Amino acid sequence: MTAVGERLLKSASVFAAPSFAGRFDKLGVVIFALAAAALPLEPFATLKANRIVSGKGLSFFDALPAAVAEPAFGLLLAAAILALLRTRPELKLVAGAVAIIAILALIGLVPGHVVPPEASLARVAPASGFWILIFAFAILVADAMARLELGPVARVSALAAAALVVGAILGSGLWNGLSVLKEYAAHSDAFWREGATHVELAFSSLAAAVLAGLPLGVACQRSPALRSATLPVLNIIQTVPSIAMYGLMMAPLGLLAARFPVLQDFGVRGIGAAPALIALFLYSLLPVTANVVVGLEQAPAEVVEAAKGMGMTGSQRLLRVELPLAFPVILTGIRVVLVQNIGLVTVAALIGGGGFGELVFQGIGQSANDLVLLGAAPTIALAFIAAILLDALIEWLDKRKHP
16 A cells, blocks of 8 residues: 555544544444455455466555545545444435445556556456445445435436446446456357346246236135145245256156157257246246235225225226235235346256356356356346336335325
């Protein structure tokens, strides 16, 4: 660390003196500790001679030009100090957002500073310090948003703003020197092909579960005997590990395809998308069915009785009264299924199901961590986006239901 960096760190310790103890934010102490440890102690980036070797860790000041590192260090330290103190959540939100954007921009500057022009095979990847800083300031942003109690529109707007920032960085070419973007350049066709397969498997299994789980949930709510027989079975299915479930699907589907070869024209085989789709469908049934039952039981009895008094038939009450009232709860189950399936599709690559898991397991097989990241990062992003959008929709519907 340079002398200026040491002086900045000492000034922070003076600023956070015991006299300010009463102004400390409990979560802010954790955020400050993470940032203060990551900045001087953890490597910010890793320089590798090629894509598969482990490489050498570079500190924050070694990875960046001095003219950039000094002010950036001060900015991140100031954001960490702001997190430490009890201040307005608006300030914490701005500080966390600015810090994250700065970190994302800084990592893109590393290749141009540390990679010699003649080292065409050299790779630069984010190291532990980068991820710790991102994690720390993401906690700060999430905590500030929770304290502000942002509504669904504000949360979706924040998500859109974050997507625009990442899109702008990608479009600017700032990250082109990073190893993960070099992996993307080499696997761009596979990335989009497997991405389309990933989304298709996640959403098609969800659609099938809704089509089957909705009437099954209604029937279970109407019949306690059917509920006691059905829900425990679905609960047992939910406990089967995903890799075991995919394996269980392979043998019967392989035998079925061998017995009826025409089924192979429709994609029914022992490996591939068919066993993955069936396994995901089975995993999805419990959350959908159980939430339909809970949602229908939570419908106000007086409203249902009023509909009955108006002369509505059972099907009319179900379609016009009970299901609309239960929809926010049902949508909660759909949210659980979608986020769950986006993650489980990754494992389906082990049986040829496709998806981003293909990149993940290729990277593991080749000891190429950045190829693993290329498959894992969009999977996490898809689950995160789906969760935020559906949470916002559920809250919006609940506010309309209870204004």
